[in-house]
Amino acid sequence: MTRNGGDVVVETLEALGASTVFGIPGQHALGLFDALRRSDLRYVGSRTEVNAAFAADGHARTTGSVTPLLVSTGPGALQTLAGLQESAAASVPVLGISSQIPSAGLGGVRGGYLHELTDQLASFRDVVKHARVVRQVSQIPSALAEAWEIALTAPFGPVWLEIPQDVLLAAATVPPVTSVSWSPRALHPRAELVEEAVRLLDGASRPVILAGGGALGCPGELLELAEKLRAPVVTTFGGKGSFPWDHPLSAQSWVEDRHTTEFLAGADVLLVVGSGLGELSSNYRTFRPRGAVVQIEADLGKLESNYPALGIHADARHAMRALASGVAARAVDGVAEERVLGLLASVRERLQGQGLDLEWQVLDALRAAVPDGTPTCWDMTILAYWAWSAWDPRGGAQLTAQGSGGLGYGFPAALGVAAAVDGPVLAVSGDGGAMYGISELATAAQHGSRVVWLIVDDGGYGILREYMTDAFGQATGTELARPDFVALAGAFGVPATRSTPESLREDLAKAFAGDGPHVVVLPAVLRMFAPTHLEHT
Template sequence: MKFGQAAVKLLEHYGVDTVFGIPGVHTIELYRGLDETGISSIPARHEQGSGFMADGYARVSGKPGVCLLISGPGVLNALTPMAQAWHDSVPMLVLASTTETALLGRNRGPLHDIPDQAGLVGKLTSPSVTVTDPEQYAQVLAEIWQGFRTGRPRPAHIAIPIDILAKEVGTIAPVLLPAPAPGWTPAQIREAAGLLRTASRPVILAGGGALLAADQLIRLAERFDAPVVATTNAKGIIPEGHPLSASNTLPFTGTQAELREADVVVAIGTEFSETETIYTGSPVRIGGRIIRIDVDPAQLDAPFTATVGLVGRAETVVAALLDATADLPPAAHDGAARAAAMRSAIQWTEASRAHMPWLDALAAATPQDTITVLDSTQLAYTAQQYVPHSTPGTWIASYGLGTLGAAIPMAVGARIAAPDKHVLAIAGDGGSLFTLTELASAVDRRSQLTVVLWDNAGYGEIRDSFDRAHATRVDTEVTAVDHVRIAEGFGARSSRVEDPEAFGRALKESYEHDGVSVIVATAPDMPAGVRR
């Protein structure tokens, strides 16, 4: 068989069942025989869409998202999704062709050639390797998968020259690597447990790295009567109705005061990124001792130095803490009252208050286990803080990198990962135009997907930012004129709604429709004189 065919077959060993991409002349050998494997291929309309689909698929399935891309423009088109995956610690493999071996780095101008593809992509991936023989490929793939499973997940890139892809090879056997040693010691676990045993006002701060430890985290919170604050990527890690849930209130005064007053803060899988508090712009300050749990040792002292730093996957480390404190009865530290105080001390902007009737309608109409994917749009910004959500790993808000246009293709990937769940994407009329062509990919799937387009005639948040800066608006009023007809042209069912009541009815109907529904919602602050 050809090297390209053998390379894809080896992916099956690692549990890959879906790949995303757009086939091209340079990747025929990667697609050769794909129909004879157990791997499904999902075509996008643009490689950026492929990358975002792989990202959404990975977040929902828990398995790495895989892209098959052509060299040069295909890889370059996917750089933004790679950067987003890097920012949000999402496992993604980009398996790509590259220039034939004899012309690599020669600057002779062959088709799709770019200088040092692996070096360029290596700024956003780890590793990024040009592979030239089967044994090297098997070793690199084993190392990548071990990193996905035991380290901080990052996107990875393997480039294979087109002449190597076409070489005849035998079956490529997987390489088995020894399991890495734990990054923490029993002594460190005992030290962290000691801090918790003597704490009188503990708080748990859960980031996206804690999602797989949701059950253990709740047990830890209940044992020490510690309120749980969730970051953007951890929304839903503890049910909203749980008395210890402080929800994702990190930007607000009540939660920030509690973090300053807590004598022990257990920070699990969080970078303390500035994007977590962007709603108010108020930075987090920690007043007491900190137990940091993170798979990435570089995070243990940034931006706050850990009193005790535990390197490892959250589910493993929290389980060890539970074992080390199993002799303790449940503590009583007014955790429920403190969590309630945090939930009540929220300072909403007037813009967010205008969104609330719409979001109340959305929450009432949307099934509880719906996977929700947010784009960068004003309705979504308020939803992130306001809408209750109680299922870990099903609320996706990729606000680390903060790109526009990610939600629609990410929702397609999420739907493929969870075909039995409802999926909702919330995007803006301006940002949706970045990847609106992926509506065609969604329609091709012939399954439920609801897309809400918040229509404020352009880039509403940027428009408001100009106003706050007392600068004259420039290029913020852009429009596609008629999003309803555009969506219908892709084969989606579409309608425009003008008020929250109609919005709620349209949402309920969309969840019952076995296909793609696009709901264009006219924002209450739509600029005057815009024709719709």
């Protein structure tokens, strides 16, 4: 058979290092998907394009490298936008490859093509880091290498390529692709900024570190710096796992608590690593630093965008390595550790008076049942909001959709993670969010994905119910009819268990002991802990 543009795509992906791709075929993309069967790439097909994008996101976060996402034109491409928005917000290197209408129709030159958009690329330009249309087979290897390199240049992020149907089907006149060179641009800190940051940190009597998502790439350097400075470390929701949860200097992740906000504000030097100090990390803009702020941020647009700081535009890994080698080591006197204990005691005391026994019971049962080191994927649901602050990762990556806040992330992302790891994966959804990804039970069954999916069924959009009731006295549009999730999972051939708060630990443990997907349904109405930023305003 004559090689075509689709073959050149898959050859290049293999040469770049891809092993697994996600997506859904479509009419204009058939040349690309036909080429997959002549490659060694593993294909994991989803049931909707947005779920394929979430799965690619979960896979890329787990591998730390680029994950390809293959979809078709028009409706198929547009359905990926919610997933790509999450990847952009969380700096995840997903490579979207979409087909296009035939070249003759691009730009509306000729109308009437199936799935036609006058300028499909325009829908993606403000979402991804880089977008390009490939117009010749010979351009494919260089265009893919360029996109791959950009996706892995700090800050990481999604990229997008479009290839017309006729280019995918055109005979390839270039030889088979065996090697492709690429090299992400290194983003090193400027020397004078490092020197000034070292001076500030060495002179601080109460240094504190706020570790954001960027710190996930430099946990060793973060630990070294914190221990040399004797600096407490607070992690943002996106930075969970960058610092050991039970370390004596770990002030954990209660960033929506006024005590933590005050703790950060009281630092005479606050080092912010890989965070833009946005809405959540600043406790809804109530954070008011009284000391100096040093901000390390790879995204130039986020540098000092919310608070004045000594801004260091750099990959956190390079900047933290320079700071860790530059600061002087301090004696262990126990003062910082006592401050951390005092903070965590204040947080616990505030929560204890809110009648949240059920919520703690469920969270404790979940933590006891999930094996250490297990990756967890959380949808936008009340239990996930708790987990942002309270979950101890115990060596397992904690993936959340809080970057852009879209519903439906948890289960499809877990399927992507499961394609990259040997052990089990946990997904957590509410009944509302679960319906976004319910079709992916077919994907889980087809691939034997070892995902335990916990669905907390409270009869609606629980967090929105709380928000609306608090704001307006009653909720509208939040109550939902939903299926019998246990019976529905069974229809897909997936084992399922109806649980209770009392049996949750045992039910989850049995699910994790299996070698395939398992659904655990917990009928329960959970509540959020009281918002604490309101007390601070």
